[in-house]
Amino acid sequence: MTTTSPQPVPLIRPERDRFLAEENPFEAMMSRFDFAAQKLDLDPGLYQVLRAPEKQVIVAVPYLKDSGGVEVLTGYRVLHNRARGPAKGGIRFDLGVTLDEVKALAAWMTWKCAVVNIPFGGSKGGVVCDPSQLSSAELERITRRYTSAIIETLGPDSDVPAPDVNTNERVMAWVMDTYSMHVRHTVTAVVTGKPVEMGGSLGRREATGRGCMQVTREALRKLRMPIEGTRVAVQGFGNVGSIAAEMMEREGMKIVAVSDKSGGVYHAAGLKVKDLQEHVSRKRFLSEYKNAERVTNEELLALDCDVLVPAALENVITSHNAAAIKARIICEGANGPTSAGADRILDEKGVFVIPDILANAGGVTVSYFEWVQDRGGYFWDEETVNQRLERIMVRSFEDVTGMADRHSINLRIAAYMVAIERVAAVHRLRGLYA
Numbered sequence: 001m002t003t004t005s006p007q008p009v010p011l012i013r014p015e016r017d018r019f020l021a022e023e024n025p026f027e028a029m030m031s032r033f034d035f036a037a038q039k040l041d042l043d044p045g046l047y048q049v050l051r052a053p054e055k056q057v058i059v060a061v062p063y064l065k066d067s068g069g070v071e072v073l074t075g076y077r078v079l080h081n082r083a084r085g086p087a088k089g090g091i092r093f094d095l096g097v098t099l100d101e102v103k104a105l106a107a108w109m110t111w112k113c114a115v116v117n118i119p120f121g122g123s124k125g126g127v128v129c130d131p132s133q134l135s136s137a138e139l140e141r142i143t144r145r146y147t148s149a150i151i152e153t154l155g156p157d158s159d160v161p162a163p164d165v166n167t168n169e170r171v172m173a174w175v176m177d178t179y180s181m182h183v184r185h186t187v188t189a190v191v192t193g194k195p196v197e198m199g200g201s202l203g204r205r206e207a208t209g210r211g212c213m214q215v216t217r218e219a220l221r222k223l224r225m226p227i228e229g230t231r232v233a234v235q236g237f238g239n240v241g242s243i244a245a246e247m248m249e250r251e252g253m254k255i256v257a258v259s260d261k262s263g264g265v266y267h268a269a270g271l272k273v274k275d276l277q278e279h280v281s282r283k284r285f286l287s288e289y290k291n292a293e294r295v296t297n298e299e300l301l302a303l304d305c306d307v308l309v310p311a312a313l314e315n316v317i318t319s320h321n322a323a324a325i326k327a328r329i330i331c332e333g334a335n336g337p338t339s340a341g342a343d344r345i346l347d348e349k350g351v352f353v354i355p356d357i358l359a360n361a362g363g364v365t366v367s368y369f370e371w372v373q374d375r376g377g378y379f380w381d382e383e384t385v386n387q388r389l390e391r392i393m394v395r396s397f398e399d400v401t402g403m404a405d406r407h408s409i410n411l412r413i414a415a416y417m418v419a420i421e422r423v424a425a426v427h428r429l430r431g432l433y434a
């Protein structure tokens with residue numbers, strides 16, 4: 001398979017200068033979208049439709065502080081595209097939330113849902129706040145006020161939030177309760193990532209890491225590399241990284257290194273993932289783990305291994321360190337871990353990069369299962385969830401690699417092409433409502 005990297009395209013990007021730096025992951029994402037759109041020879045009118053978010057909501061979120069005073073925060077909800085179904089996308093609570101970021105992340109969700117061919121569009125939302133400085137009661141008041149402020153966009157048929165940065169099951173339970181109180185009956189399907197007791201899905205917690213394992217296994221098969229003994233390094237040991245490591249170890253791969261915010265640990269003969277998980281559940285960080293050599297996060301990326309799983313942050317593989325990467329396969333557990341500059345270098349080195357919108361789509365896929373189960377009022381056992389996830393991940397991997405082979409392009413551009421083609425097809429069929 002030969003590979004091609006994105007080049008500048010002659011399409012109009014009106015808000016381009018409002019995106020930030022060259023290595024901004026959202027800018028990088030949009031440049032890949034542009035390239036894929038050009039490869040597909042997308043009609044310029046449709047190109048404009050697909051780039052423009054359908055709806056952008058900015059709300060004031062006043063809340064009562066524990067100290068008695070009132071503070072007013074800013075909240076956003078952006079619905080990027082709902083041609084294929086209700087919008088799906090997380091809510092983040094973070095000081096770094098901006099409208100541009102939320103817009104880009106909403107578009108990202110549209111492409112991710114289309115790659116795995118689930119009937120959702122994309123959305124995203126957030127409140128500008130620092131959750132580490134808020135009590136649980138304050139967080140609940142903020143969540144409920146934000147939910148009621150954006151209530152017109154929400155609903156199982158229009159926009160379905162999920163957890164994202166600094167939000168979790170607890171927050172989703174408050175969103176679901178607030179929405180249900182407004183509409184006067186219980187609506188479980190209005191959010192996903194809920195506690196299982198109130199309509200969450202079995203297998204959702206493990207879904208993203210499990211999906212990473214499944215596409216990595218498919219990549220090894222495609223490249224005719226053995227699964228048994230394949231050496232894997234994982235950056236990030238949270239939900240995605242630790243579960244991906246656990247699942248890969250279970251398949252027979254050897255986890256030679258893992259890291260978190262505090263740094264990493266390395267053992268050439270293979271680490272014991274269960275031991276590491278127990279250590280982190282007791283001590284929170286990997287830093288005091290005894291039975292391995294220490295490595296920095298930067299060293300981990302350049303380790304001699306077969307598979308690298310960046311599962312922590314965006315923008316960790318850049319033009320500055322891509323040349324040092326030795327892995328044959330990169331499975332992007334995190335969103336946006338690789339910059340466009342790095343893509344070019346990795347292409348030249350022949351690294352097989354499984355792009356984020358495919359690699360970590362297991363999470364949104366089981367969110368879709370959660371929504372289906374809530375709407376049907378009939379809940380599946382964990383085995384059913386896992387089997388159906390596997391079928392979707394394997395089929396999506398084949399769709400993307402098929403596109404890559406047909407067009408002699410890398411998997412990232414191929415994934416965007418698969419996604420854009422699917423969304424564009426629905427727009428063409430539906431036509432333009434006058």
Ligand code: NAD
Pocket residue numbers: 208235236237238239240241259260261262297311312313314333334335360361363364
């Ligand atoms: P998490 O908070 O559970 O874990 C994050 C991990 O990254 C932690 O181990 C943390 O210590 C580590 N980390 C933080 N800063 C770091 C740094 N500077 N260097 C190295 N490690 C660092 O988060 P998560 O849910 O596992 O999400 C990880 C990534 O995967 C994010 O990009 C997220 O958007 C993406 N993602 C998550 C899901 C999901 O279902 N959880 C789905 C799709 C994509």
